[in-house]
Structures are given as C-alpha cells and as structure tokens.
Amino acid sequence: MVGYSVSFQFNMGLPFQCLSRLGLSTLFCAATGCSIQTYDLSVGSHSLFSWTHPSLEQAVNVDETEDAHEGSEDRTQMEQQPPSKRRKLVCDDVKSNGGVEAGKGKPGAPASGEKSQKKGRANRLPPTPEMPFVVLLAATEDGSYVIAVTGQDKTLWVFEHDGKGSLKEISQRAMPKRPCSLTLTTDGQTILSADKFGDVYALPLIAPSEEVISASTLVPVTPGPLRGANVLTVHSQRNRRALEDQQRQRKANAKRDLPKDGPKFAHEVLLGHVSLLTCVLTAKDAQNRPYIVTADRDEHVRVSRGIPQSHIIETYCLGHESFVVALCNPRSRPDVLISGGGDNSLFLWEWLAGKLLGTIDLSAHVRGILPDATKIAVTKLISYVVGDECFVAAICERTPAIFIFELQVDNAVLHRLTLSLRGNPLDIMTIGSTELFLLVAMDVPNGAGQISVFERDGTAWEPHQPIQDTANSLNEQSVLSCHDLDKLLYTVENLRKTGNEEGGDEDTSEIPEQRSETRE
Numbered sequence: 001m002v003g004y005s006v007s008f009q010f011n012m013g014l015p016f017q018c019l020s021r022l023g024l025s026t027l028f029c030a031a032t033g034c035s036i037q038t039y040d041l042s043v044g045s046h047s048l049f050s051w052t053h054p055s056l057e058q059a060v061n062v063d064e065t066e067d068a069h070e071g072s073e074d075r076t077q078m079e080q081q082p083p084s085k086r087r088k089l090v091c092d093d094v095k096s097n098g099g100v101e102a103g104k105g106k107p108g109a110p111a112s113g114e115k116s117q118k119k120g121r122a123n124r125l126p127p128t129p130e131m132p133f134v135v136l137l138a139a140t141e142d143g144s145y146v147i148a149v150t151g152q153d154k155t156l157w158v159f160e161h162d163g164k165g166s167l168k169e170i171s172q173r174a175m176p177k178r179p180c181s182l183t184l185t186t187d188g189q190t191i192l193s194a195d196k197f198g199d200v201y202a203l204p205l206i207a208p209s210e211e212v213i214s215a216s217t218l219v220p221v222t223p224g225p226l227r228g229a230n231v232l233t234v235h236s237q238r239n240r241r242a243l244e245d246q247q248r249q250r251k252a253n254a255k256r257d258l259p260k261d262g263p264k265f266a267h268e269v270l271l272g273h274v275s276l277l278t279c280v281l282t283a284k285d286a287q288n289r290p291y292i293v294t295a296d297r298d299e300h301v302r303v304s305r306g307i308p309q310s311h312i313i314e315t316y317c318l319g320h321e322s323f324v325v326a327l328c329n330p331r332s333r334p335d336v337l338i339s340g341g342g343d344n345s346l347f348l349w350e351w352l353a354g355k356l357l358g359t360i361d362l363s364a365h366v367r368g369i370l371p372d373a374t375k376i377a378v379t380k381l382i383s384y385v386v387g388d389e390c391f392v393a394a395i396c397e398r399t400p401a402i403f404i405f406e407l408q409v410d411n412a413v414l415h416r417l418t419l420s421l422r423g424n425p426l427d428i429m430t431i432g433s434t435e436l437f438l439l440v441a442m443d444v445p446n447g448a449g450q451i452s453v454f455e456r457d458g459t460a461w462e463p464h465q466p467i468q469d470t471a472n473s474l475n476e477q478s479v480l481s482c483h484d485l486d487k488l489l490y491t492v493e494n495l496r497k498t499g500n501e502e503g504g505d506e507d508t509s510e511i512p513e514q515r516s517e518t519r520e
Contacts, residue, residue, distance in 0.1 A: 019439055
C-alpha cells in the first residue's frame with residue numbers, strides 16, 4: 001500500500017485526524033493538527049468553535065510581533081544608511097544562486113540583510129515531529145465534556161461543552177508516558193488512559209482543585225495488589241526479559257525518590273502489559289458488572305475486571321498472529337467483541353469466556369480496492385444499529401475505503417457494503433440519535449482537511465456534502481513536509497514485528513489461569 005507523500009514536498013493542508021461525537025445530536029468535534037473544531041451538521045459545514053494548543057498560539061503571536069519589530073528596525077536602518085551602502089546587488093545574486101558567492105560562504109546561506117530574520121523564525125518554530133498534535137479525542141456519553149491528548153507534551157486536556165459547540169478548557173494534566181488510547185468508565189466520571197509503556201491509568205474526569213499539591217505533601221501510596229505487569233501476566237521469554245528490565249527501572253526510580261518527579265494530580269495505575277499497549281475499552285456482562293478490555297502488540301486481548309478489581313485477570317482472547325489495535329463491543333450485542341489489527345481477518349469473540357466464535361476475511365475486500373495489497377493494518381472498528389440489525393464498519397491504514405459487515409443473531413458475519421473514498425481514512429464514527437450520519441476523517445492527497453459525510457438510506461449510505469477545514473488560520477502546515485506528516489498520521493503498520501522479533505523464543509504454555517489475582 002503506497003502513500004502519496006514525497007519527502008521533499010510540503011503538504012497543502014492538514015487533514016482531520018480525530019473525530020468524536022458530542023451526545024446524541026448532530027454536534028461533533030474534530031481535531032486537525034494542533035487544533036480542535038466543533039461542528040453541527042444540522043446548521044451547515046462551517047465550524048462553530050476552534051481551540052488551538054496554547055504553545056502554538058504563543059509561537060504565532062511572537063512570530064507576528066517580532067516580524068513587525070524586525071520590519072520596523074530594517075526600515076530605520078535603511079533610512080539611516082547612506083545610499084552607497086544600501087545598494088548591495090551582490091546580495092540579490094547570492095540569494096538567487098542559493099547563497100554561494102564566488103566560492104565564499106555555504107550553500108543556502110542567507111544574505112546578510114536577511115540573516116537575523118530567517119534565523120529567528122527558524123528558532124521559534126518547533127521541530128516538525130515535535131508539534132503538539134492532537135492524537136486522541138473522546139467525549140462523555142452526553143457530550144458535556146471532551147477529553148483530548150496532545151502527543152508531543154503528553155498532556156491530557158479536559159474541556160467543558162456548553163451544548164452549543166463552544167468548549168471551555170478546565171484542566172490539563174501531563175501524563176508520565178504518552179497516552180495511546182482513551183476511554184471512559186460507564187458512569188462517565190473516570191478517564192482510563194492507556195500508554196504505550198503498557199500501563200492503564202485511572203484519572204477523575206473533573207480534577208479537584210486540591211489535587212495540585214507540593215511534592216513535600218505527597219502521601220505515600222499504601223501497598224496493595226500489584227496492578228502493573230508482573231510474573232503472572234507474562235507468558236513468553238521475550239516478555240519476561242522486558243519485565244525484568246521494567247522492574248530494574250522501577251527500582252532505580254524508587255531510589256531517586258520518584259514521587260517528587262511524578263504526576264502531582266490524582267491518578268492510579270489499574271493494570272499493565274509488558275508489551276506495547278494499543279487499545280483499551282470498557283464493557284459489561286449480563287449482570288452489569290464492569291470489565292476492562294485491553295489489546296497489545298504481542299497479539300493479546302486481555303479481559304480484566306473493572307475498578308476496583310482491575311488487578312484480577314478474568315481471561316484472555318488468544319488467536320491473533322499479529323498486533324491487535326482495534327476493539328469493538330457493539331451496544332446491541334454486549335456479549336460479543338470484534339478485534340482487528342495486523343491479521344488479514346477480523347476476529348469475533350465471546351469475550352467473557354475467551355471463546356473465538358469465528359473470523360471475518362478482510363483481505364479479499366481490501367484487494368478489491370488495492371489489488372496489490374498483501375498486508376492489512378486495521379485502524380478502527382465501529383458498530384451501529386439499523387432497526388434490529390447490527391452492523392460493523394472497519395477502516396484500514398492507507399486503504400481508501402470503508403468495509404461494512406452485518407453481525408447476525410447466530411454470530412454469522414456477512415459483508416454488506418464497501419464504500420470507496422477519495423483519500424485514506426484516519427477516523428470514523430456515526431452521529432445522531434438514530435445514527436443517521438456516517439463521518440470519515442480523510443487524508444486527501446494535495447488537499448486541505450476534509451470529512452466525508454454519508455447519510456443513511458435504509459441500510460445503504462449516500463454521499464452528503466463534505467466538511468472542509470476553513471478555520472485553520474495558524475498555518476502550522478507551512479513547516480510540515482508530507483514525509484513528516486506521514487510519520488504522524490500513519491503509525492499502525494509500524495507495529496508489525498520484524499523477523500527477528502517474531503522468531504524463536506515464544507512459549508505460550510504459561511498463560512495465567514482465568515480469574516488469577518496478581519499480588520506481590
């Protein structure tokens with residue numbers, strides 16, 4: 001699957017990379033670059049509100065102020081200089097020839113009159129891979145609060161939504177490691193943040209004011225069940241070595257009095273994987289008991305009990321042969337879990353029993369769009385209901401299509417529809433009380449941000465007027481090449497293991513028993 005980016009070209013505009021619905025109405029929010037915008041399909045395609053990361057706003061304000069100041073200084077200097085010194089025609093020659101004058105200087109060196117301006121602007125702009133992009137976006141069930149994560153500074157932001165599209169920032173918390181997946185508990189009061197180091201943290205949605213305290217007043221945590229990765233959750237020699245490395249690191253951190261350097265806000269480690277964690281969601285059984293389902297790069301889907309018993313592993317769903325990055329638990333079928341990632345198929349589970357119900361071949365449908373495709377990287381799975389029928393939609397990295405399947409009562413899964421797209425899908429969701437609209441954030445070659453909108457007609461989807469990004473006024477794309485943008489947007493295929501990582505030392509005979517409690 002070949003992307004469109006070329007390393008020396010610059011992107012014409014940033015795509016929308018994340019979507020989140022705001023309640024059951026037609027309101028939703030979308031992230032593009034370092035900004036979050038809100039929309040309402042019922043009133044049109046123009047944004048209602050836009051928030052931009054404060055550091056980027058400050059950089060732009062400083063840039064504009066210093067440009068104006070430098071321009072004023074340049075004019076003053078030119079007025080004070082005698083005419084004979086102002087006419088430096090050689091500078092124009094140097095500029096037009098890439099900054100080389102008769103073997104003097106370095107290629108690309110700016111003319112002397114432009115040196116301070118160009119150097120100052122280059123220093124003010126952050127390195128392109130370090131821009132604070134919004135990498136995760138979620139909202140409470142009623143749309144009252146929006147949670148976002150910016151990747152470069154590992155900050156978790158919480159906004160209050162007024163119900164009309166305006167967002168008010170109420171807290172920001174810098175996490176120990178960069179979060180890679182977000183979800184909320186069913187009561188909507190606790191954020192579950194999973195990071196690629198393998199830990200799942202629980203944080204209160206509304207951060208109490210008293211939680212910002214000095215390091216000297218931190219209360220030591222009372223020893224209890226070991227919630228992170230430990231010997232009872234490890235079942236391969238490679239993971240044992242990784243666990244030993246983690247334990248040595250924790251001991252070293254303890255000697256340095258880590259709590260003084262750690263987060264000062266309320267947080268709790270619920271559970272941990274040794275492998276790189278990719279996805280977390282919450283689910284409930286028939287008795288309304290909560291569970292936490294997590295997936296990782298080592299092909300595992302783990303089912304743990306909900307808070308406060310998240311240290312107890314209920315079961316594993318084992319069968320994937322490549323990384324797992326997408327999980328879906330349909331509301332109309334809460335006993336079923338669909339998972340996908342680097343395999344050529346989607347997997348259907350009776351998740352509470354760890355039982356594989358079947359697989360859904362995806363490769364044939366992908367080759368209908370990309371005939372030369374040999375590998376698949378599923379990036380997201382969603383479900384929606386039409387009458388009494390349950391449907392599942394899947395998108396794959398660098399595959400310009402949506403694949404829609406019907407999950408029948410007897411757990412048979414039938415392919416119903418493939419929607420072709422103009423670009424690569426980055427995120428997908430349905431909105432509206434009856435899930436009447438399907439939205440897809442796309443990366444369109446040589447285009448600005450765009451969200452494709454489909455309106456449901458029975459069980460089919462008809463194209464609707466797309467949404468174009470018209471509020472991106474800070475121009476962060478002006479310093480971002482297509483190559484750098486690819487690194488930020490297309491990360492799932494990179495989870496695939498190399499031959500050296502996959503070979504040799506796997507030993508799956510030590511899977512912990514179901515309902516095993518992990519303690520010190």
